[in-house]
Amino acid sequence: MPELPEVETIARTLRGELGAPPLLGRQISSVHVLWAREVAHPEPDVFTQRAAGSTVTGIRRHGKYLLIELQAATPMVMAIHLKMSGRLDMVSAREAFTPHARVVWSLDDGSALRFEDARKFGRVWLLDRPSALLAPLGPDALTVEAEVFVQRLRSRRTRLKTLLLDQTFIAGVGNIYADEAAHRAGIHPCRKTASLTDSEVVRLHQAVQAVLCEGIAANGASFDWVYPGGHYQENFWVYGRAGQPCRKCGAPIMRTVLAQRSTYYCPTCQPLDR
DNA sequence: GGGCATGTTAGCAC
DNA sequence: TGTGCTAACATGCC
Incomplete structure (x- = not known):
């Protein structure tokens, strides 16, 4: 869980x-x-x-x-x-x-x-x-300040999804909330950090904390046999929804593999080139 | 049997 | 030094 x-x-x-x-x-x-x-x-x-x-x-x-x-x-x-x-x-x-x-x-x-x-x-x-x-961990993802988030992101050169999963960048985001945050921010998970505009980085910071707060408010997410209790899985926009219509634009959600993890995104709401 | 899984890390290549 | 890829950890579900 x-x-x-x-x-x-x-x-x-x-x-x-x-x-x-x-x-x-x-x-x-x-x-x-x-x-x-x-x-x-x-x-x-x-x-x-x-x-x-x-x-x-x-x-x-x-x-x-x-x-x-x-x-x-x-x-x-x-x-x-x-x-x-x-x-x-x-x-x-x-x-x-x-x-x-x-x-x-x-x-x-x-x-x-x-x-x-x-x-x-x-x-x-x-x-x-x-x-x-x-000691190896970055600041807690729920409380990290925007300026710190921006500064830390700007010192890294990797893809967005890889960065969000890296606990030495910020601590707490895993595979589900990384995909949900990227979709909420409207940024393709394969985008290189160096290509992100300042406003995109700020949007990403807000999106990360928003999806984490929503997850907490729902007592977390639970599905399959591991963990009962939470209900945030009912509010997923992309995670586990390959082939289903995007709840924002209707385009089919795509699945790919990135950083060795299943990665879900909307090709319309999260364009790769800009 | 094969493929998949909300996480992390060691080892290695570049 | 930073980044990225693979395998490994051990088990259960579909």
């Missing part, structure tokens, strides 16, 4: 802002690492021992990373990246140990936080501070 709006929705859920019982304020009584080979850093013994007994004092997000602040003898941060198929859910202790559960945090009220990940790409880290982990 996880691009910025989906991770933001999880953060809000775990803070208790969407009505569900919060993780915020709970104490972790024990940790169970169920896929020992890779999922947790540091190694499971150290991870479980250090996290047990700590209390959740904050839940933040940068790009696609969820950051859970823990208070113990020394403060720590648990960073979680869901990659392609990870999910995080508050469940009862009884429901916690499902076939794809990779890490389970048992909590002081008898509930549990469960990290499920069918494809095993997701990772969790327990850190004194997350600065080294986050």
Whole structure:
């Protein structure tokens, strides 16, 4: 599921802002690492021992990373990246140990936080501070200022779609929101950054933040078997709509492959030459 | 069985 | 040094 709006929705859920019982304020009584080979850093013994007994004092997000602040003898941060198929859910202790559960945090009220990940790409880290982990990332896509966005874009020479997916440019945009933002801005995803006019770059910045905000307002997008909950998929203008009419101009949406990812665009609303 | 998948990264070529 | 391409990670769905 996880691009910025989906991770933001999880953060809000775990803070208790969407009505569900919060993780915020709970104490972790024990940790169970169920896929020992890779999922947790540091190694499971150290991870479980250090996290047990700590209390959740904050839940933040940068790009696609969820950051859970823990208070113990020394403060720590648990960073979680869901990659392609990870999910995080508050469940009862009884429901916690499902076939794809990779890490389970048992909590002081008898509930549990469960990290499920069918494809095993997701990772969790327990850190004194997350600065080294986050250092390569660009500013968060939701809050990056227009001037910073323009300045960073002007220092890159690549195609628009490649740039939007590059987490060192801005952090949080993935394949869906990249295509939706490019369509909203009326810019072909294959355009070279150097060819973009100043007004196009400003439009792109606004489009990125608009589609991310809409995604958050819809509690994210969900489709196929991975993630239930959000409904932004009902509002896609291009993603996954190859052959269907553009909701703006009626021309059939095209699919191509760019930066090794499926890329959807409207050939009329997003002309390549200008 | 083949193709596809909301993500990232190492290795290599230019 | 920056950019781009491929393969790899591991699994499930259609």
